[in-house]
Amino acid sequence: MIGIYGGTFNPVHYGHLRTAVEVKERLALQHIRMLPCRLPAHRQQPEASPEMRLSMLELAISATPGLQVDQRELQRPGPSYMVDTLQSLRTEFAETPLILIIGSDAFAGLESWHEWQRLFEYAHLVVVTRPGYMPQALPPVLQTRWIEDQALLAHQTAGHLLFLSVTLLDISATQIRQLIASGSSAQFLLPDAVLAYIQQHQLFQQTPPLPSGY
Template sequence: MIGIYGGTFNPVHYGHLRTALEVKELFELDQLRLIPCRLPPHRDQPDVDGEMRLAMLHLAVADSPGLQVDRRELDRAGPSYMVDTLQALRAENPDTRLILFIGADAFAGLESWHQWQRLFDYAHLVVMTRPAYGLPDMPAFLCQRLCEDRRQLRQQFGGRLFFQAVTGLDISATQIRNLIRAGRDPQFLLPDRVIAYIRQHQLYLSSTQDIECKQNNC
């Protein structure tokens, strides 16, 4: 089975990485693809370009077998619609079970996604939740696809919905960007290699900090 985990990853942090590792193990995935989006349909354009976000992902998973970085959305023009990504992955892997992993917040807005019902034509959908998360009210389309045993996901190539509790690390990319802009140290929130890359390329600084860094060659 192949897992798909998309996002802006601006920057990638331990919240992303811990959940990625957990679902890879829990679902016995052959690989989990981390896919940075080029142009997110439901949020502002990231302030760091895709190639840099991709580079940070590569640094973050360099020592993690089974976690792979996939650049297909960066190479595709227009908004990064997940249905297009899954369609392409299904065409490349016709005999492989695909699982799309999303967070509970994203699931709450699923019905606003582009052609969201077609996601199930290509993959299963697993919602990553905090422990003790209660099932939300859902339309009949989703209720009919709900399963309670993740082993059922191996019985077909897609079309099922499953909720999986994962370790909830209260870390956000927004929090990290704000810390850096405030001149504070983000250590222990994301890998040291990623922090070094951020500092090397002077990412996420305020306009004042950026001017000072350029003046001082920092």
């Protein structure tokens, strides 16, 4: 099984990285592909360029076995729709279960995603949650896909929905950008190499806009 973990990574931080490592181990994934998006479909364009966000992500995971960067969304014009990404991955991994990893906040807005029901044609959906989280009443189309036994993910290439409790660190990219813009320290919230890159390129120096999410 292969994990798919997308985001703006603006910048990547320990919340992203801890989730990726823990999901990889919990589900015994071959590896996780970290996919920085070029143009987010549901939020404003990130301040850091796609090339800079890619560089920060590469620095962050360079010494972590099992995590790798996938650049396909950066190379595709237009908004970065996950359904297109999964369709592309499926052509490469025809018989391998694909695991799309998203947070509970993103899951709450799933029905606003472009062609969201088609996601299940290409991948399983794993929603990472805090321990003790219980999903609210699911619409019938999702209720029929919900499983509680993670072993079932390996039995078919796509189609299931699983809620997986992991250690979620209370860190956000918005918080980091605000700290940097205010001249405060963001140390220990993200890898030192990423923080050094931000300082070198003087990223996130301006007062950021209202928080746009994780």
